[in-house]
Amino acid sequence: MARARTRSTREQPSSSIDSDAPPPPPLLTTASGNGANASASILPYSRSICSRRCKQSLLHEQRRSPRADSCFPSPHEHQFLAMAAAMWTELNTRFNQGNGPRIFELSESLITLHQGDDSVSPYFTKLKAIWNEIHELRPCTPCTCAAAADNLEFQNLEQVLQFLTGLNESYHAVRAQVLLIEPFPSISKVFSTIVQE
Structure with missing residues (x-):
């Protein structure tokens, strides 16, 4: 039985990296297998990249499981969307510090230039x-x-x-x-x- 598992994993084609493909979505890890207490582990990306990746991840999930009753999300999709929304809110709070200090600095340099x-x-x-x-x-x-x-x-x-x-x-x-x-x-x-x- 162990040999059959080994053989089946060897027969799987290796995934190739397509340089034109969009970058993968942010990594999601969960504290428990059922998805409760989900937390996001995201590499330090800039706000625009993170925004794009979150949107791509949502679109990928939506395309992955088309159903006839697609207007009603499955429990898995609902959980995923809730996690994505919570992630987005946390990232927006963490990194959106405003532009006031930089605009002030630039305005000051205009005066002294x-x-x-x-x-x-x-x-x-x-x-x-x-x-x-x-x-x-x-x-x-x-x-x-x-x-x-x-x-x-x-x-x-x-x-x-x-x-x-x-x-x-x-x-x-x-x-x-x-x-x-x-x-x-x-x-x-x-x-x-x-x-x-």
Whole structure:
């Protein structure tokens, strides 16, 4: 009997790793065989990876056991979904610390950033990197109303003023000219005007 078991395990094909396949879902371990007191053991992934893996795991479980009465989850699926929901809540609480401190740090660096010994291009690149990071941390809500154009205009005005404020005094004359232009030019136009001087 032992030989039959050994033989059957040898005959099973070895699993190959497909590099294009999505990564496996997070590891779930249970304290007891029946699933009670389930706890999650997850390698330290970033929030976006964990979110994607949790969703993939849920979709995989849903596809794995299609049934005619699929609108009613089986006890196993119900337990799995409850564990996944509890895992997600714990991970969200643990890792979602907010972006306030980083946004404050970036805003502070915008205030203190000046051209100094840099030419205009590296100075502008530093500003642009900070603006982009702030935008990623605090994305604007998409808006299709008439106020959307006003919001973009205000954002452009803020960026132009930050750019002009940090320029060296040798750009005083061109700065004054730019501030007199009506309607107010885009940040790209202001940058090209300053670089041409």
